[in-house]
Amino acid sequence: MIIAPFFYIFSLILLPPSKNNTNVPKVIVQPTIAPEPPVTKDTKFIYLTFDDGPLIGTSNCIDICLNQKIQATFFEVGLHQAGGPKAKALYNRILQNPDLFVITNHSYTHANGKYKDFYHHPDAAFLDFEKAQHSLNITNNIIRLPGNSAWNTTVLKKSSGLVKPVVQRLDSAGYNVMGWDVEWGFNKQGKPLESAEKLAQMIDSTFAHNHTMTKSHLVVLMHDHMFRTSVDSAKLATMIGLLKKNPNYQLRKITQYPGLKNGGR
Numbered sequence: 001m002i003i004a005p006f007f008y009i010f011s012l013i014l015l016p017p018s019k020n021n022t023n024v025p026k027v028i029v030q031p032t033i034a035p036e037p038p039v040t041k042d043t044k045f046i047y048l049t050f051d052d053g054p055l056i057g058t059s060n061c062i063d064i065c066l067n068q069k070i071q072a073t074f075f076e077v078g079l080h081q082a083g084g085p086k087a088k089a090l091y092n093r094i095l096q097n098p099d100l101f102v103i104t105n106h107s108y109t110h111a112n113g114k115y116k117d118f119y120h121h122p123d124a125a126f127l128d129f130e131k132a133q134h135s136l137n138i139t140n141n142i143i144r145l146p147g148n149s150a151w152n153t154t155v156l157k158k159s160s161g162l163v164k165p166v167v168q169r170l171d172s173a174g175y176n177v178m179g180w181d182v183e184w185g186f187n188k189q190g191k192p193l194e195s196a197e198k199l200a201q202m203i204d205s206t207f208a209h210n211h212t213m214t215k216s217h218l219v220v221l222m223h224d225h226m227f228r229t230s231v232d233s234a235k236l237a238t239m240i241g242l243l244k245k246n247p248n249y250q251l252r253k254i255t256q257y258p259g260l261k262n263g264g265r
């Protein structure tokens with residue numbers, strides 16, 4: 001969940017050269033989304049969220065979700081998007097697919113990895129989110145705190161003493177704060193800790209035990225950089241394939257989560 005800032009810088013340096021000439025206008029092919037099946041009493045909603053991009057790995061996340069025609073949410077970091085043309089191109093690819101993807105606010109600096117210091121200065125932290133909101137051109141009011149799973153919507157209220165002052169400021173300014181129910185963790189090398197099968201089991205089990213913040217709605221936290229190699233991104237594709245096999249599961253964007261202030265806008 002928490003990554004040292006050097007990892008970001010390292011990752012940005014490692015962003016591979018773009019294969020496309022950015023001066024040539026691209027033809028954007030919009031994926032067709034299959035109509036969603038009707039909602040029944042057994043329907044369960046899953047919100048896949050990718051944090052900390054744009055980074056190396058973001059491209060694979062986009063490709064896999066496009067190929068599988070599934071909806072997903074990208075909680076982006078302003079500083080990473082401002083990191084250069086390759087980062088901006090990734091950001092633009094997400095924006096170009098609004099039927100499937102939404103970009104949400106994950107701060108400008110990601111606290112520079114110094115979480116306690118960041119949350120001990122709630123006015124500065126609030127301004128950091130505002131800066132990200134503008135620099136990322138975000139059109140919704142959904143925020144995720146760096147390194148912290150706090151929740152604040154019209155119905156959900158959950159925050160530790162450390163982050164409560166900034167959550168209160170965000171609340172007053174009309175923002176929702178979204179945490180997560182299940183995390184696909186990563187090791188020191190930034191590779192997925194659990195197998196695709198294990199992650200799908202964790203999701204099934206969390207629903208079965210009613211351990212989600214909102215009944216029948218489950219938010220999954222992942223990080224873009226976990227899927228930067230072909231071996232690890234294949235795990236993401238496998239995990240999504242397993243979820244799609246369950247006819248009761250519907251994958252949605254976080255803007256569709258129930259109880260958001262002002263409907264998430």
Ligand SMILES: [Zn+2]
Nearest residue numbers: 051052146147
């Ligand atoms: Zn993060």
